[in-house]
Amino acid sequence: MFELISNLALGFSVAWTLNNLTFCLIGALLGTLIGVLPGIGPLATVAMLLPITFSLPADGALIMLAGIYYGAQYGGSTTSILLNVPGESSSVVTALDGHAMARQGRAGAALAIAAIGSFFAGCVATVGIAVVGPPLAGIAQQFGAAEYFSLMLFGLIGAVVLASGSVIKAVAMIVLGLLLGLVGQDVTSGAGRFTFGIPELSDGIGFVAVAMGLFGLAEIMTNLERARSVPEGQETVMPVHGLMPTKADLKTSRWPILRGTVIGSFLGILPGGGAVLASFSSYTLEKRIAKDPTRFGNGAIEGVAGPEAANNAAAQASFIPLLTLGIPSNPVMALMIGAMTIQGITPGPQVMVKQPALFWGMIASMWIGNLMLVIINLPLVGIWVQLLKVPYRFLFPAIIIFCAIGIYSLNNSPVDVLFTALFGVLGYLFVKLGFEPAPLLLGFILGPMMEENLRRALQISRGNLMTFVERPISLGLLIATAVLLAIVILPSVRKGREEAFQE
Amino acid sequence: MRLGILASVALGCLLTVGHAFAQDKYPSKPIRLIVSFAVGGPTDIVARVMGAKMSELLGQQVVVDNRPGAGGNLGADVVAKSAPDGYTLLMATVSTHAINPGLYKKMPYDPVKDFEPVGQVGITPAILAVHKSLPVKDAKELAALIKANPGKYSYGSSGMGSILHLCGESFKMMTGGLDLEHVPYRGSGPMMNDLSAGQIPMAFDGTPTMLPQIQAGTIRALATGTATRARALPDLPTMQEQGFKGFECYTWNAIFAPAKTPKPIVDQLNAAMTTALNDKAVFGRLQDVGIDPTPGATPAQLADFVKAELAKWAPIIKASGAEID
Amino acid sequence: MIKIRNQQDLAGGLFLMGIAALAMYFASDLSMGRLVRMGPGYLPTVLCWLLGFLGLIIALRGFTIDGPALQSWAWRPLFALTAGQILFASLLERAGLVAAIVATIAVSSMAAPNVRWVSTLLLGVVMSVLSTILFIWLLGLPLTIWPNFG
Numbered sequence: 009m010f011e012l013i014s015n016l017a018l019g020f021s022v023a024w025t026l027n028n029l030t031f032c033l034i035g036a037l038l039g040t041l042i043g044v045l046p047g048i049g050p051l052a053t054v055a056m057l058l059p060i061t062f063s064l065p066a067d068g069a070l071i072m073l074a075g076i077y078y079g080a081q082y083g084g085s086t087t088s089i090l091l092n093v094p095g096e097s098s099s100v101v102t103a104l105d106g107h108a109m110a111r112q113g114r115a116g117a118a119l120a121i122a123a124i125g126s127f128f129a130g131c132v133a134t135v136g137i138a139v140v141g142p143p144l145a146g147i148a149q150q151f152g153a154a155e156y157f158s159l160m161l162f163g164l165i166g167a168v169v170l171a172s173g174s175v176i177k178a179v180a181m182i183v184l185g186l187l188l189g190l191v192g193q194d195v196t197s198g199a200g201r202f203t204f205g206i207p208e209l210s211d212g213i214g215f216v217a218v219a220m221g222l223f224g225l226a227e228i229m230t231n232l233e234r235a236r237s238v239p240e241g242q243e244t245v246m247p248v249h250g251l252m253p254t255k256a257d258l259k260t261s262r263w264p265i266l267r268g269t270v271i272g273s274f275l276g277i278l279p280g281g282g283a284v285l286a287s288f289s290s291y292t293l294e295k296r297i298a299k300d301p302t303r304f305g306n307g308a309i310e311g312v313a314g315p316e317a318a319n320n321a322a323a324q325a326s327f328i329p330l331l332t333l334g335i336p337s338n339p340v341m342a343l344m345i346g347a348m349t350i351q352g353i354t355p356g357p358q359v360m361v362k363q364p365a366l367f368w369g370m371i372a373s374m375w376i377g378n379l380m381l382v383i384i385n386l387p388l389v390g391i392w393v394q395l396l397k398v399p400y401r402f403l404f405p406a407i408i409i410f411c412a413i414g415i416y417s418l419n420n421s422p423v424d425v426l427f428t429a430l431f432g433v434l435g436y437l438f439v440k441l442g443f444e445p446a447p448l449l450l451g452f453i454l455g456p457m458m459e460e461n462l463r464r465a466l467q468i469s470r471g472n473l474m475t476f477v478e479r480p481i482s483l484g485l486l487i488a489t490a491v492l493l494a495i496v497i498l499p500s501v502r503k504g505r506e507e508a509f510q511e
Numbered sequence: 512m513r514l515g516i517l518a519s520v521a522l523g524c525l526l527t528v529g530h531a532f533a534q535d536k537y538p539s540k541p542i543r544l545i546v547s548f549a550v551g552g553p554t555d556i557v558a559r560v561m562g563a564k565m566s567e568l569l570g571q572q573v574v575v576d577n578r579p580g581a582g583g584n585l586g587a588d589v590v591a592k593s594a595p596d597g598y599t600l601l602m603a604t605v606s607t608h609a610i611n612p613g614l615y616k617k618m619p620y621d622p623v624k625d626f627e628p629v630g631q632v633g634i635t636p637a638i639l640a641v642h643k644s645l646p647v648k649d650a651k652e653l654a655a656l657i658k659a660n661p662g663k664y665s666y667g668s669s670g671m672g673s674i675l676h677l678c679g680e681s682f683k684m685m686t687g688g689l690d691l692e693h694v695p696y697r698g699s700g701p702m703m704n705d706l707s708a709g710q711i712p713m714a715f716d717g718t719p720t721m722l723p724q725i726q727a728g729t730i731r732a733l734a735t736g737t738a739t740r741a742r743a744l745p746d747l748p749t750m751q752e753q754g755f756k757g758f759e760c761y762t763w764n765a766i767f768a769p770a771k772t773p774k775p776i777v778d779q780l781n782a783a784m785t786t787a788l789n790d791k792a793v794f795g796r797l798q799d800v801g802i803d804p805t806p807g808a809t810p811a812q813l814a815d816f817v818k819a820e821l822a823k824w825a826p827i828i829k830a831s832g833a834e835i836d
Numbered sequence: 837m838i839k840i841r842n843q844q845d846l847a848g849g850l851f852l853m854g855i856a857a858l859a860m861y862f863a864s865d866l867s868m869g870r871l872v873r874m875g876p877g878y879l880p881t882v883l884c885w886l887l888g889f890l891g892l893i894i895a896l897r898g899f900t901i902d903g904p905a906l907q908s909w910a911w912r913p914l915f916a917l918t919a920g921q922i923l924f925a926s927l928l929e930r931a932g933l934v935a936a937i938v939a940t941i942a943v944s945s946m947a948a949p950n951v952r953w954v955s956t957l958l959l960g961v962v963m964s965v966l967s968t969i970l971f972i973w974l975l976g977l978p979l980t981i982w983p984n985f986g
Contacts, residue, residue, distance in 0.1 A: 042975075055550045056975045059575075062559065149708035176897075177845075180852055180890040187859055187883045193835060195695055198614075198671035199876035200836030202862055207581040207588075207619065225917055232947050233910035334723045335704045342700060346551025349719065350559070352799045356723020401948045402959055405941045408917065409963050412924045412940065417977055419549075420578050421585075422925040429921035436914055440907055441848035459879050460697070467694050468665055468711060471872035543978065576978040 015368050016138060022369030023376055028071050031064065032373050035072035036380045039079020044392070046087045047220050047411030049095025052418050053080035054343050066351040067366050071373040073347055074327075077340055078377050081323055082126065082385055085316060086392050089118045091407060093224040095414075097215055097453050098283040098319040100446055101291045103223060105304060105311030115396060116251035118312050119389045121261050123382055124253075125313045126320035129269040130378035133324035136273050137331075138371055144328060148277045153465035154475050158485035159278070160458035163285050165492050166292045167450040175496075178447045181438075185451025186458075188213065196463050208423040217424045218452060220411050221431020222438070222445040228404045229436045235400065251390055257309050264294050264314035272321025277329060282337060283322040284453055290318035296495070324374060331367060333357055537597055537776050538571040544766075546602045547586025549579045553719065553800055557632055557764045558602040560796045564787035569779075582672070582835065583607040584619055591620035595769040597776035600629065605674050605762045609820035613828040614672040615835050622821065626767040628813035629777055630784040633797055633804035634763040637678050637736035638721045638744065642709040643729055650734045650753045653713065654686040665692035667702040667714040672833045675699070677824060678715035678736060678760040680831040685755050706730060717762060718743045718801035736760030742803050759823070764802065765813055777810055842903030849895025856888035913947035920944035931983045933972065934964045 022028065042053045057076050061069040084095040089106035102122065109118040136144075151159070164186075168178050191202045192212030203209040253261070268290040275286040294310045295301050304311050326337045334356030336342040348355045353363065360367045395403070415424050438445055469475035477483045544562050548554045555577060562573040578586035587607040593599035601607070608622040620626075639650060647653045657664045668676035676693060683689050694711055696702035703720050705711045707729040718741055724730045725744075735741045735749045738759055750758035766784060768777060787793050788806035797804045808816075840846055863884065869875030897903075920943045927936040938960040945956040971977045 056971075056977065058550055059559065059976060062563075149704070152705065152708070152710035176890060176893060177848070180887065180894060183883055183887045183890060184852065184855065187855075187880065187887060190880055190883070193671075194876040195670065195697055196874075197867075197876045198833060198835040199866055201866060201876055201880060202859065203836065204862075205617075207585050210581040211579070225921075229910065229913040229917060229947070232913040232949075235949060329704075333704070333707065335707075336700045342549075342698075343551040345700070346556060349553075349800055350556050350796070352796065354719065354723050354799070357727035357729070358723055401945065401952075402955070404947075405944050405956075405959055406963060408920060408944050409924075409937055409940060409967065412921060412928075413967060413971055413977075416925075416928060417971070419580060420576060420978065421580065422928055425921055425925035425928075429918045429925075432921065433914065433918060436909075437851070440844075440909065441851065442844045442904065443848060463874050464694055464696075466872055466874070467692055470662055470692065473872060574976070574978050 012138060015364065016372065018365060019368030019370075019372030022067060022365050023071065023372040027065075028068055028369070028373065029376070031068040031072040032075045032377050033380055035075025036079040036377055036384060039076035039081075040083045040381070040384060040388070041079075043080030043083025043095065044086045045083075045410040045414065046091050046093040046407045047095060047216065047224065048080075048414035048417075049084045049099070049216060050077055050080035051096060051339050051343075052216070052414050053077075053083070054340050056417060058343055058347055061347060062350055066348075066353060067369050069347060069351055070344070070366070070370055071377075073344060074370060074374060075377045075380075077344075078130070078320070078323065078374075078381055079384075081320065082123065082381055085122045085126075086119060089122065089312070090115055090392060090396060091224070092227045093407065093411065094219050095216065097219075097449070098287040098315075098322070100219065100223075100284075100449050101287045101315040102312055102319075104291070104446060105306070105308050108305065108307035109309065109312065110396070112307050114250065114307065116389050116393050117253040117257055117309065119392060120251070120386060121253050121257060121309055121313045122316040123385045123389070124258075125261065125265040125268065125317035127378050127382040128265055129272060129317035129321035130324055130381075131375060132269050133273050133276070133321040134371060134375045134378070137324060137328055137374075138368075144274075144277050144325075148329060149333070150481060151278060152479070153461040153468060154479050154482040155485065156461040157458055157465055158476060158482040158489065159285070160454045160461065162485050162489040162492065163289070163454050164451065164458070165489055165496060166289060167447050167454075168496050173442065173444060177443055181443055181445070181448040182451035185448035185453075186455035188218070188448070189452045189455030190459065192456075195460050196467070206423070208421055212456065213427055214415070214418060214424050215449075215453065216415055216418060217427040218431050219449060220415060221428045221433075222435035222448065224407065224411055225428065225432030226435025226439055226445070228407065229432065230439055231400065232404070251393065253309070261309055261313035264290070264310040265317040267293060268314035268317030269321045272318035272323075273325050275318075276322025276325025276337075278337070282326060283319055284450070286322035287315040287319040288450065290314040327370075327374070330355060331359060331370070334359070537779065538569055540598065541572040541574050542569070542597070543576045543599045544573050544602055545586045545590050545599065546575055546577050547579060547583035547607055548577070548604075550577050553635075553717070554602055554604055554764060556800050557797065557802065560793055561602075561632060561766075561784070561787055564790055564793050565780075565783050568783040568786055582611055582615070582670075584611055584615065587622075588619040590767065590769055591625035593769050595627070595772040597768060597772055597780065599769065600780070601626070601767045602632075603765050603767050605820065608765070608767070608817050609824050610672060610674060610677065610828065612821060613825045614833060617836075622817060623814075625770050627770050627772040627777055628810045628817065629766040629768050630781040630810060631805050631808040631813050631816065632764040632766065632784070632788065633802040634737070634761045635717045635719075635801045636741040636803070637675065637715045637717055637760045637762065638725075638732050638741070638747070639678075639682070639713070639715050639734045639736065639750070640706070640721055640725065640730045640732045641713040642706060642711075643731055644709055645712055645731070647733065648731075649748070650682075650750060650755060653733060654682075654689065657689045657691055658686075661690040664690075664712050665694045667694050667696055667706055667711040669696060669699040669702055669716075671695045672828070672835055674760070674762050675702075675715045676833065677827050677831065680833075681758060681760060681827050682715075682755075684827065684830060685758060715760065719799075722801075742798065743801065763820075765816075781810055840898055842898040842901055843906040844898075844904050845894050845901070846898025847906060849891045849893070849898060852891030852894065853888050854891075856884045856891060859887075860884040912949075916947035917944055920947075928979070932980045933967060934981055935983060937964045937967060 084099045088094045088099040088103040092107040094100045094103045106118045193210045271290050272286040276282045294314045295304045329335045329337045330341045345355050546555050546558045558575050562575050566573045583606045590601035666679045706714050707724045725732050735747050788804045863880040866877030867875035868877045920940045924936050924940040941960040
């Protein structure tokens with residue numbers, strides 16, 4: 009205990025210098041400002057701003073980058089809520105109820121609860137990293153290919169709950185997402201699947217292009233369609249009332265935030281889909297235990313509070329494998345490894361021992377960064393909400409331009425912009441046919457990881473299917489999956505029978 | 512008629528402007544250095560370190576332009592099809608110029624004919640390591656252990672047809688075809704996760720990813736893949752020292768220009784590279800990312816090196832059966 | 837005579853079945869392998885069957901459960917926005933950022949019911965200046981501002 013306090017004291021002494029506080033503030037501010045541009049999520053923001061940090065001192069550079077990362081996440085939630093344009097996989101879920109709230113004129117409350125939930129989760133997760141980071145990282149390492157496969161399966165079954173409409177249509181969307189996720193070069197054999205000889209497809213379709221098309225472009229198309237029925241000269245502006253959440257909102261959000269934080273802190277440690285699984289596990293859980301699940305998808309504040317807390321906790325927790333093991337758990341952390349390497353720091357288990365000032369300084373700065381973000385963002389809520397008052401005919405071309413630049417910049421590839429157009433058409437078709445895109449996106453993200461780990465597990469065990477039940481963690485996850493499947497299917501079967509009887 | 516005169520005058524003006532540009536001293540505008548891998552990766556870092564110093568030396572900004580995709584072929588192809596004016600360069604790797612030609616069924620470019628070698632940056636030795644639980648101390652013992660337990664062991668790599676995969680395949684070939692399963696990952700990071708956790712027993716990888724785990728004791732280094740010992744691990748014997756004759760496994764970085772780039776420009780760039788690599792700060796930064804810099808390598812030496820590398824990997828790729836659509 | 841009760845579901849189900857059939861065709865030359873040693877074609881094939889089956893059920897539901905009829909399509913936004921993206925992708929590297937932005941905004945704006953050219957052009961200029969300052973000057977993205985003659 010004493011050691012922990014002295015470590016944290018060391019950390020704060022590093023982070024609490026004028027220079028490092030400035031770096032932290034600049035990072036948080038830049039991250040928020042770039043990340044809030046539609047179609048530009050944390051990955052694109054960090055990648056764009058990474059070269060800027062190369063010329064800074066090591067601790068300042070890392071503190072600033074961490075600030076950029078959180079800032080971009082806040083920014084990403086903002087566009088999800090206001091414009092229904094998720095800039096990264098873990099804010100897909102936020103868009104569901106957040107944007108529904110914005111439509112009802114409660115954008116301010118949604119943004120504020122997202123900031124408050126994230127701040128709380130960030131604080132708890134930071135303490136978590138300091139106290140139990142290293143042992144938790146050890147547990148995460150027990151996850152081999154078999155465990156990941158079982159975890160992904162669990163996640164996919166849970167994805168069904170995301171649907172606010174027909175269950176069978178949601179399942180079909182998940183399967184279609186899985187299929188789309190397989191596009192590209194097969195990791196295990198090197199064979200090209202559905203690549204049609206296009207080299208840009210060899211690494212698969214980019215997530216942002218799919219998300220932007222299905223959510224962003226399709227949303228703009230339907231908005232404009234709706235606008236046509238409005239008489240000439242009358243601009244469609246979303247209503248705005250009440251910037252801050254009400255007491256009732258806060259009371260409803262209290263427990264979801266707490267549960268989201270716990271879920272996020274655990275799942276965030278796992279390399280791979282940690283943050284995504286965290287945000288939508290939280291959503292699934294809230295929807296399951298809600299008294300009236302039909303509110304979800306129609307602007308339930310718990311559907312914003314829980315997932316936002318979970319995704320921010322997961323974002324903090326994803327630093328654990330990086331700092332304690334030197335292993336990146338997601339593409340953004342891989343960029344952080346690049347940044348550390350160029351600063352002459354070799355990320356790995358030795359960082360904590362050899363450079364305690366850097367390690368604890370970064371942890372302290374995470375807390376400071378979260379505080380700064382809440383201070384920056386709560387007043388900004390008013391400004392962001394004003395964005396909705398911009399006439400739509402100006403707003404939508406601007407969204408389109410920022411998205412196109414953001415998508416292009418990820419791989420400097422014009423072909424990715426073309427895919428956005430394709431998925432825009434598909435997204436519009438889905439709207440017309442009554443399909444929901446969120447389950448498709450989850451299948452798209454989890455599918456390739458599931459296949460890869462399934463085949464890898466069988467390779468390592470030399471074709472022994474028992475490997476999935478012989479390993480205790482994997483077995484536990486499979487049992488949990490079976491339970492979840494029963495929970496998901498039973499009510500809809502019952503409902504289906506009721507419907508059948510009514511015929 | 513008058514329109515025609517006007518047009519030809521305008522065209523003439525344009526041509527003179529173009530001409531005047533060409534006569535300017537090279538470089539007269541920013542140079543694009545294309546990296547065919549993502550931001551933050553090892554090749555990107557090399558390019559940014561070199562780019563910053565070369566900007567200083569050439570008096571023009573060297574802009575790093577990342578074009579990831581298709582195992583590096585996408586970015587390399589952009590350079591192969593660019594104008595040979597010295598304003599578009601490639602930070603090439605063992606993948607783009609030695610492995611991919613033998614691996615991909617369809618190659619968009621020819622690594623020898625479509626490029627003008629400029630200069631080599633350096634090489635990164637591959638290290639053979641095992642999880643700490645394996646009871647072996649060198650490569651010979653490892654081979655014996657695998658031979659004694661057929662159907663039990665596998666090795667990880669950063670992907671099908673990656674240099675780390677081919678390192679493993681050469682190891683198998685030199686030990687008379689061990690029963691050793693290849694398990695590909697999406698990149699070196701996830702592979703190292705599984706190696707340090709003991710999910711897979713062994714792997715080859717470059718020094719920067721290996722070193723921290725070796726120092727932490729989660730994995731044990733058995734041998735260095737290069738003919739001479741790695742600067743970062745001077746006590747670790749090479750594969751050749753341990754009796755694996757001719758075993759050579761390493762990655763490298765070099766700068767190429769499109770074919771037919773004028774010789775004065777190539778020489779000017781090569782001189783800038785040599786000066787940059789002899790700079791203490793640059794040398795140190797490259798060493799930090801596991802590279803043994805090779806300052807002073809001439810374009811002709813690089814041309815021979817590429818041919819030798821192509822000849823070295825072709826038979827191993829063929830024997831491994833690796834193939835990418 | 838069979839009555840179509842839910843046009844949306846019938847069309848949606850048929851659409852999914854079409855996708856499944858198409859994907860099955862393109863996956864047919866991938867090797868299947870066996871369950872314990874899957875080839876690259878194993879999972880795609882399984883998923884295609886599953887998708888086709890789900891599509892069939894959804895399509896059949898169109899005959900049994902009442903639901904919404906198909907709505908008309910708004911072709912104008914669909915075409916204008918899609919064309920805008922294609923234009924941006926093809927112009928950006930050839931004609932520079934400014935031309936790509938102005939052209940994309942001009943075409944995309946046609947998606948709105950009433951186009952006002954002056955304000956659209958103004959928006960194009962504002963976005964060009966903003967993007968140039970932010971993405972090229974401040975963030976240093978490797979983009980060209982103007983077309984590259986020569």
